[in-house]
Amino acid sequence: MILRAALVSTGLLLALARPAVAQDGDTATLPTADPAPPGFWQRDSLTGDWGGLRTRLLDDGLSLNLVYVGEVLGLTDGGVRRATVGEGRLEATVELDAQTAFGWHGLLLHATAYGIHGAGLSRCCLQNIATVSNIEALPGPRLFTLWAQQSLWEGRASVRLGQLAADDEFVTSRGAALFVNGTFGWQAITGADLPGGGPAYPLATPGARVQVSATPDLSVLGAVFAGNPAGAAVGDPQVQDPSGTTFSVSGGVFAIVEAQYQPAEGGALWGDGGQGPALKLGAWFHGGHFHDLRRAANGLPLADPHSDGVAATRVDDWGVYGVADVQLTHSGEKPEGGLAAFLRLATAPADRNLIGFYADGGLTWKGPLPGRPDDTLGLAAAFAQIGAAAAGLDQDYRQYGRPYNPVRDHELVLELSYQAVVAGWATVQPDVQYVVHPGGHVLAPGRTTPVGDGLVLGLRTSVRL
Secondary structure (H helix, E strand, C coil): CHHHHHHHHHHHHHHHHCCCCCCCCCCCCCCCCCCCCCCCCCCCCCCCCCHHHHHHHHHEEEEEEEEEEEEEEEEEEEEEEEEEEEEEEEEEEEEEEEHHHHCCEEEEEEEEEEEEEEHHHHHHHHCCCCCCCCCCCCCEEEEEEEEEHHHHHHEEEEEEEEEECCCHHHCCCCCCHHHCCHHHHHHHHHHCCHHHCCCCEEEHHHHHHHECCCCCCCCEEEEEEEEECCCCCCCCCCHHCCCCCCCCCCCCCEEEEEEEEEEEECCCCCCCCCCCEEEEEEEEEEEEEEEEEEECCCCCCCCCCCCCCEEEEEEEEEEEEEEEEECCCCCCCCCCEEEEEEEEEEEEECCCCEEEEEEEEEEECCCCEECCCCEEEEEEEEEEEEEEHHHHHHHHHHHHHCCCCCCCCCEEEEEEEEEEEECCCCCEEEEEEEEECCCHCECCCCCEEEEEEEEEEEEECCCCE
16 A cells, blocks of 8 residues: 555656646637637546536536545654554545525535545554644545535525534634644644544534624634544544444534634735635533543542542533634735745643643745746644643652653644645645654653654645546
8 A cells, every 4th residue: 555655646746847737817718619628637637527427417416526645654763663654545525506406495415435545653653642644544434424504594604414524614724724734624632632532534423513604704603513423432433433424422512613704805914915814713612521630539649549540520621712814925816825824722621631722833835936836835833732630640650659751741743845736636745744742742652761753754645536
């Protein structure tokens, strides 16, 4: 599998020698009523229009999208052991516009499934909190989302019901989406603090979402999900729900609400044109029982040999967060061209959560090279502060007979990435990550020293089929 991913990556990388994909306005309009179809390198998908079948299906309201992401990642220094892994994910999404198909106004039906292969670098070798790759998951076929959405009041509101993923719509950042590390999607603080990682890749869960647009620039989203995507089972949530069809409604209730301000105009801070800022403020609540990370039920530290070894119970959990995307400069013809910045902040109670504070941010530059307006260069950092209770437990262990036990403090991820558009249907993305204090500075298995800081080198390819 590693060889296969490497061959695909190399082949697409060679395509960089070709000219950049033509942009709107680059070619003069020919005086004909039936313009020629785009060439092989310019079309939207590798396999084209399937002899007109795709267009006919779309005219009938049915769209089918296939995307394959493959990558090779190597842990060249640090971690538990050095290794090179290959992994990939085939994503199949089907959507039916019920109004076009059979006249039901405003109804959209959606399903997404994955075919995942390969081994993950975080799981096997680095043991960090912020998963190195946002496609890393246990291999196999998996249903992800399955829902129906009804638009209301001429599109000013919508209701979505079914198996949903919170990371599809909540806590998202247009700048962070460039990066490979999973924390730049569903933040490490929510993934680490919520049961089963919360309703996010690769585990969606039954739920309901409402979106209301108060003005063209201001909207509010709210959703309620089952509290644990893996159900009441104990252990690795992906092992407990390997196919994505558990449809668990157990584990309490997880609710999230987010206000979004995204003006259509506003442009870059410096220069004409560009995208307006995107500002988001949200909060989440989980109604359930959580373990105190330092205290036992009898009031003693969990590390104390005289404690009963049963963690004290905390009722309910919550967190707040904010997201900001701002375009700094504008260049080129496209609104997103130029330099942009993003920042996301989040916090949660430290007595019952592994991560008490989280921040990530970075810079992206679309069109950094002459003649390649669609390429994007990015530099980002993510910081996860270990909560006071978890760090205090480590200090207690040092006091009660484990002087070699490290005290967890934080995990820091630095990522440098360049996404090159080599065809209308393909990108190639070299990537470098450096992970400081993997796991927050945890003890390496079978050793008396912490897991070493990790350097990861990778190459990702993405192809629309």
